[in-house]
Amino acid sequence: MPEPFGSFGWICSHTVLPQCNLFFFQLFENDTPFLTTLFPESSTFFSQYNITGRNSNEDLTVLAAKGEAGTGVGSSCEIARIGQRESSGDIALIVLSALAVLIASLFAFRASRRWAAVGRAELRLLFVAFGVRSALQIVTMTSLLKQGSKGLVVVSAIHIAIIVVFFWLLLGNALIATQVVEDGTAAALAPLSIFSILFFVATLYISLDTGLHWSQAFHLTSTADVENLKGTALFVFSLILPAAFSVLYILIMLYIVIKVLDERKPAILYLAPFAFLVAAQLIFFLTSQPLCNASNGKVNSAFITTFLEIVSMTLIYLAWVNITEDDWGQDEYGMY
Numbered sequence: 001m002p003e004p005f006g007s008f009g010w011i012c013s014h015t016v017l018p019q020c021n022l023f024f025f026q027l028f029e030n031d032t033p034f035l036t037t038l039f040p041e042s043s044t045f046f047s048q049y050n051i052t053g054r055n056s057n058e059d060l061t062v063l064a065a066k067g068e069a070g071t072g073v074g075s076s077c078e079i080a081r082i083g084q085r086e087s088s089g090d091i092a093l094i095v096l097s098a099l100a101v102l103i104a105s106l107f108a109f110r111a112s113r114r115w116a117a118v119g120r121a122e123l124r125l126l127f128v129a130f131g132v133r134s135a136l137q138i139v140t141m142t143s144l145l146k147q148g149s150k151g152l153v154v155v156s157a158i159h160i161a162i163i164v165v166f167f168w169l170l171l172g173n174a175l176i177a178t179q180v181v182e183d184g185t186a187a188a189l190a191p192l193s194i195f196s197i198l199f200f201v202a203t204l205y206i207s208l209d210t211g212l213h214w215s216q217a218f219h220l221t222s223t224a225d226v227e228n229l230k231g232t233a234l235f236v237f238s239l240i241l242p243a244a245f246s247v248l249y250i251l252i253m254l255y256i257v258i259k260v261l262d263e264r265k266p267a268i269l270y271l272a273p274f275a276f277l278v279a280a281q282l283i284f285f286l287t288s289q290p291l292c293n294a295s296n297g298k299v300n301s302a303f304i305t306t307f308l309e310i311v312s313m314t315l316i317y318l319a320w321v322n323i324t325e326d327d328w329g330q331d332e333y334g335m336y
Contacts, residue, residue: 006232008073015288016071016079016090016302018140018156019238021147022211023073023229026220028066028148029213033057034226037074039065045078045297070143073229077292079300081143090142092303097138100310104131107317117324121184122169122176122192123317129166130313134306136162141302150212157207160238164203165196167242172196174252203237210234250274253319261323269319273312280308 003009012020027034035055039046039062049065056062068085070078080087108127111120136159139145145152172192181187210218210231218233220226250270257266284305292300 003228004230006235007228007230008235009228011285012073012229013075014072015285016141016300018071018137018159019207019210019231019234020071020073020229021140021152021156022207022234023220023231024069024147025150025153025211026213027073027226028057030220034220035062037226038069040074043074043076044293045070045075045080066148067146069147071141071147075289075292077289077297077300079143079292079297081146085297087143087297089144090299090302092299093142093306094138096303096306096310097134097142100134100306100313101131103310103314104128104134107313111317111320114321114324117320118179119173119176119183119320119324121189122173123320125192125196126166126169126173127313127317129162129169130309133159133162133166137302137306153211154208157204157211160207160234161200161203164199164237164241167245168196168199171245171249171252174249174256177253177256199237199241206233206237246274246277257323263323266319266322269315269322273315273319276308276312276315280305280312283308 008017008019008023011017012023024038027038033056035051035057036053039049039051041047041050041052046065046069049061051062051065057066068080070080070087072078079090082089104127108124108131111117111124111127114120136155140152140156140159145155169192172195176183176188176192206218209215210233213219218231220230224230253270254267257263257270283301286301287304288301291304292298
């Protein structure tokens with residue numbers, strides 16, 4: 001039976017999204033801990049502990065299971081926390097995330113050097129956000145920190161908020177490209193920055209309240225909500241909004257390239273990164289558990305997703321260069 005809208009149950013048992021770290025903490029620290037949801041007997045990873053509803057979160061077996069747990073909630077296969085079960089964490093994701101940070105830094109620098117190109121300041125912000133996002137996922141998605149810790153909840157909440165800001169900046173770059181307001185000016189950067197702050201603060205609060213249950217607004221109370229990991233507000237902000245921003249971005253850019261500039265090649269360069277982003281998400285959600293099982297808990301699909309996102313961001317930069325090259329000619333201030 002399909003899960004209700006706003007549910008993370010299937011997602012967190014099959015992927016390593018940072019949102020899952022929030023639910024793990026909430027369920028473990030609940031007045032009546034939902035331990036069988038966190039450490040189900042059906043899980044290959046947790047079956048050795050034989051945790052039942054009679055256990056408490058202070059039992060040694062429960063603490064041992066928590067100490068070894070990777071990212072996810074009740075996953076059958078997990079990458080054990082670094083130092084547990086001879087695990088080095090998700091090395092593949094760590095390497096690809098570090099590479100993403102370097103590439104984001106490179107493109108942000110190169111965009112800064114294209115002094116006359118349209119949207120260079122806005123594109124630089126996008127790559128900075130991508131770099132920060134990639135750095136944070138090293139902490140939240142690679143089994144680096146202990147599950148059920150407040151530190152992991154806080155970093156995960158920041159990571160989720162940065163993800164939303166990244167996709168807003170993606171859409172913002174498309175809006176700036178319409179030249180409704182002049183790029184690089186206060187009229188362009190102020191709204192972009194203000195909405196970035198608003199999305200960041202709203203998502204950060206929802207994420208922290210979900211994890212640390214400051215209020216009852218995002219607290220899982222019913223058995224059905226616990227089984228489904230129901231978090232509608234978090235679902236909308238962290239999954240629906242980024243998807244909507246991505247679709248709006250590609251539609252606006254295709255309109256600009258095809259209708260306004262009357263170009264075809266850049267259209268392909270913009271369609272390609274969108275296709276890579278879609279492929280990255282499909283691979284992330286559908287192949288994480290199969291890859292984890294096949295590698296005996298060494299890797300999952302997150303590193304492939306990160307690689308495809310790097311390719312996508314590279315193509316976005318190349319597409320931008322393609323449609324703005326007439327603005328700066330051959331001079332890139334000594335870069336070539």
